[in-house]
Amino acid sequence: MSTKATITDKGAVILGKNVACDAFDDSKPLRVVTHTHADHLIGLQQSLRTCEKVLMTKATKDLIDIMRSPLFLMGGYVEALDYGKTMRYGEESVTFFPADHILGAAQVLVEDPEGTRIVYTGDFRLDGTPVIEADILVMEATYGSPSCKRSFGKDVKGMLFSIVEEGLKHGAVYVFGYHGKLQEVMQILHDAGLKAPFVAPERVFHVSKICEKYGMRVGRLMRLEEKEAKMMLERNQPCVAFYHMGLRGKVGQGCFCVYVSGWEFDVPCHEIADKEYVIALSDHSDFDGLMEYVRRSRPKLVITDNFRVGYAETLARHIQRRFNVSAVALPKR
Numbered sequence: 001m002s003t004k005a006t007i008t009d010k011g012a013v014i015l016g017k018n019v020a021c022d023a024f025d026d027s028k029p030l031r032v033v034t035h036t037h038a039d040h041l042i043g044l045q046q047s048l049r050t051c052e053k054v055l056m057t058k059a060t061k062d063l064i065d066i067m068r069s070p071l072f073l074m075g076g077y078v079e080a081l082d083y084g085k086t087m088r089y090g091e092e093s094v095t096f097f098p099a100d101h102i103l104g105a106a107q108v109l110v111e112d113p114e115g116t117r118i119v120y121t122g123d124f125r126l127d128g129t130p131v132i133e134a135d136i137l138v139m140e141a142t143y144g145s146p147s148c149k150r151s152f153g154k155d156v157k158g159m160l161f162s163i164v165e166e167g168l169k170h171g172a173v174y175v176f177g178y179h180g181k182l183q184e185v186m187q188i189l190h191d192a193g194l195k196a197p198f199v200a201p202e203r204v205f206h207v208s209k210i211c212e213k214y215g216m217r218v219g220r221l222m223r224l225e226e227k228e229a230k231m232m233l234e235r236n237q238p239c240v241a242f243y244h245m246g247l248r249g250k251v252g253q254g255c256f257c258v259y260v261s262g263w264e265f266d267v268p269c270h271e272i273a274d275k276e277y278v279i280a281l282s283d284h285s286d287f288d289g290l291m292e293y294v295r296r297s298r299p300k301l302v303i304t305d306n307f308r309v310g311y312a313e314t315l316a317r318h319i320q321r322r323f324n325v326s327a328v329a330l331p332k333r
C-alpha cells in the first residue's frame with residue numbers, strides 16, 4: 001500500500017501511478033496544483049513544459065493568471081477541473097473536493113483499478129472542508145503538534161473588527177497578510193458593517209476582484225494607484241489599507257498596523273508594540289482539526305507532509321498512537 005503514495009525530496013506529493021501534486025516530478029504525466037500559495041507551485045514552469053496535463057480549479061487558474069501573468073499558464077496544457085467532477089486517466093481517476101484555505105483550493109482523490117482511495121488534503125481548515133474517506137491519506141502538517149491548539153475559536157472575528165475600528169480613530173489602518181487571508185479580512189470587516197473605505201495596491205486589488213467574482217464579499221475597494229486613495233493614505237485619513245505580508249516594516253511605519261497570522265495560539269489578539277497588533281486568523285487546521293480529519297477519514301495509512309513547514313514527524317507519531325494506524329512523515333529528513 002505504501003508504494004501507492006509518497007512525497008519526494010523535492011516536495012511532490014505522488015498519488016497513484018500518474019499524479020504529482022504541488023511540485024514537479026518528471027516521472028508523472030499529470031501535475032496537480034492544489035492552490036496558489038508559493039510552496040505548492042514548485043517547479044510549475046517545468047510541469048507546464050513536460051507534463052501531459054496540469055490540473056487545477058478554475059479559480060486557481062484565474063488567481064495564477066493574476067499573480068504571475070496571463071501568459072504564464074499558456075506554456076503548457078492546463079485543464080480546469082471542477083469540484084466533484086472526475087477525470088479519468090488510464091486506469092485511474094482524479095477527483096477534486098473543496099478545501100477551506102484560499103479561494104480555489106482543492107483536495108485530491110485518486111482511485112486506482114484495485115479500488116484504493118488515495119487522498120491528499122492539500123492545505124485546509126477543517127471548518128469548511130469536507131472529510132474524504134481514504135485508504136491512504138496524505139495530509140498537511142503545518143500545526144501538527146499538540147502545542148498548536150487554538151481554544152478561542154470564533155472570537156477572532158469580533159476582535160479583528162474592534163481593533164480595526166479602534167485604529168480608525170487614529171487615521172489609516174494597515175493590514176498585512178498573505179493572499180487569500182487579506183481577502184478574508186476584507187469580508188469579515190465588510191460583513192461586520194465597517195464603513196471606512198478599503199485600499200489595496202495593484203496585485204492585492206486584482207486578487208480581491210477574482211475572489212469577488214467567485215462570491216466573496218470584499219467591500220468598497222479602491223486601488224492604491226487612484227488619486228483619492230493615495231491622498232487618504234498621505235493625509236492619514238480613516239481607511240483600511242491591505243498589503244502583502246512581504247511589505248511589513250516597509251509601508252505604514254508609525255501608523256496603526258495589524259498583522260494577520262496563524263502562528264498564535266494563546267490569545268486571539270496580541271499587542272506587540274505601540275499601535276501594532278497580531279491577530280490570530282489562520283487558514284490551516286490546528287492540531288485538533290488535523291487529528292479530527294484523520295478520525296473521520298478512517299485511513300489505513302497516513303503520510304504527513306514533511307517537506308513543507310510544520311510538525312510532520314510529531315503528527316505522524318500522534319496519529320499512530322491514537323488511531324493505531326501506520327503513519328509516516330515523508331520525505332525522511
Ligand SMILES: [Zn+2]
Binds near residue numbers: 035101123
Ligand atoms: Zn497554503
